[in-house]
Amino acid sequence: MSKGICTLFLPHFGALAVTHARSLEDEEVIVHNGTTTTSASMPLLERGLILGDTLHRTKALFPQAHLVLRDLTLEDAFWDHILNQLYKLTPQIQPVSDRGFIGRWIHAQSFVRADFEALLCTMQAPAGYAANPTLSMLCATASPPGQLSIVHPHEEAHMLNNMSARNLCCFGFHKSLIDLLLDVGLETLSKIR
Numbered sequence: 001m002s003k004g005i006c007t008l009f010l011p012h013f014g015a016l017a018v019t020h021a022r023s024l025e026d027e028e029v030i031v032h033n034g035t036t037t038t039s040a041s042m043p044l045l046e047r048g049l050i051l052g053d054t055l056h057r058t059k060a061l062f063p064q065a066h067l068v069l070r071d072l073t074l075e076d077a078f079w080d081h082i083l084n085q086l087y088k089l090t091p092q093i094q095p096v097s098d099r100g101f102i103g104r105w106i107h108a109q110s111f112v113r114a115d116f117e118a119l120l121c122t123m124q125a126p127a128g129y130a131a132n133p134t135l136s137m138l139c140a141t142a143s144p145p146g147q148l149s150i151v152h153p154h155e156e157a158h159m160l161n162n163m164s165a166r167n168l169c170c171f172g173f174h175k176s177l178i179d180l181l182l183d184v185g186l187e188t189l190s191k192i193r
Contacts, residue, residue, distance in 0.1 A: 006111070006129045006148070007096075008086070008120070009140035011051070011103035011170065014039025016123060017078035018068050028065040030058055038070050039103070042124045042145045051102050052175075079104065082123075089115050096137075100172030105140075107133055113148070121146040130156070138189065141167045160190035 010016060014031035019041070030049070031039040037058045040049045044062055059067065079095075082104075086093045089111045096105035108116070120127055123146075128139025130151040142163055143149035151159050165181045165188065186192045 004109075004129055004131050005133050005136045006108045006116070006127055007133065007136040007140045008106045008108060008125055008127045009103060009137070009143070009170070010082075010105070010123070010125050011045055012039055012042045012124070013079075013104040014070060014075055015041045015044075015068075017075045018071070020078055020081075021074055022068075028062070029068055030062060030065045031068050031070050032058070033070045040065070046145070082106075085119060089119065098172070102170045102172070105137065107136070117148055120148060135159070137171075138163060138167065141170045157190065161188055163189045165189060165192060 015029040016039075018029050018031060019025050019027070028041045028044050030037055030041075030044065032055045035055055037049065037051055037053050037055060039051065044065060045051075047062075049058065049062060055067075083093065083095065083106070086106060086108060090108055092109040092111075094107040096107060098105075116127075119125075126140050126143035126145055127148045128136045128141070128143050128151065129148060130136040130139050131153050135151060135156060139149050139151045139159065142159075165178055165186060167189070168178055168181075169175065181187075181192060
């Protein structure tokens with residue numbers, strides 16, 4: 001794929017790093033910083049675990065999960081591993097450096113789609129493909145784990161009409177602001193812009 005831009009979204013990056021390093025692939029993992037949840041395995045995120053929630057609340061809601069203290073050195077090493085895997089598929093990668101965003105993000109272009117989708121499946125990572133980086137990132141937040149969702153230019157308005165304002169949490173927007181947007185009737189991204 002060469003026209004447009006693809007964004008790989010790893011909302012479960014910290015948990016993915018831990019499971020890779022400690023051979024916990026079959027376990028549901030919650031990564032925390034001592035007080036709040038910083039990452040979790042994809043199945044837990046799909047079941048409603050909220051990143052940034054208190055560790056006490058998270059433990060009460062998901063008592064079966066394996067709790068692990070966040071290890072930034074481990075995450076940095078795993079990040080290099082992921083970038084290396086992507087670089088083997090295409091040299092046109094650009095990590096998105098914004099610590100306010102949930103998880104980790106990478107833009108990519110000019111890759112063989114089948115190879116890229118195989119990597120997504122392995123990592124259980126969602127990805128989005130669109131005409132520009134902003135739309136591809138939004139598309140990635142709505143994509144199912146392990147799949148590449150594509151938004152063609154003529155589908156952009158439809159995507160924004162159907163995308164909840166709740167997706168803004170992935171970009172560092174505080175829950176109270178998102179709740180306010182919903183309370184005043186701005187429930188989709190098309191109404192906000």
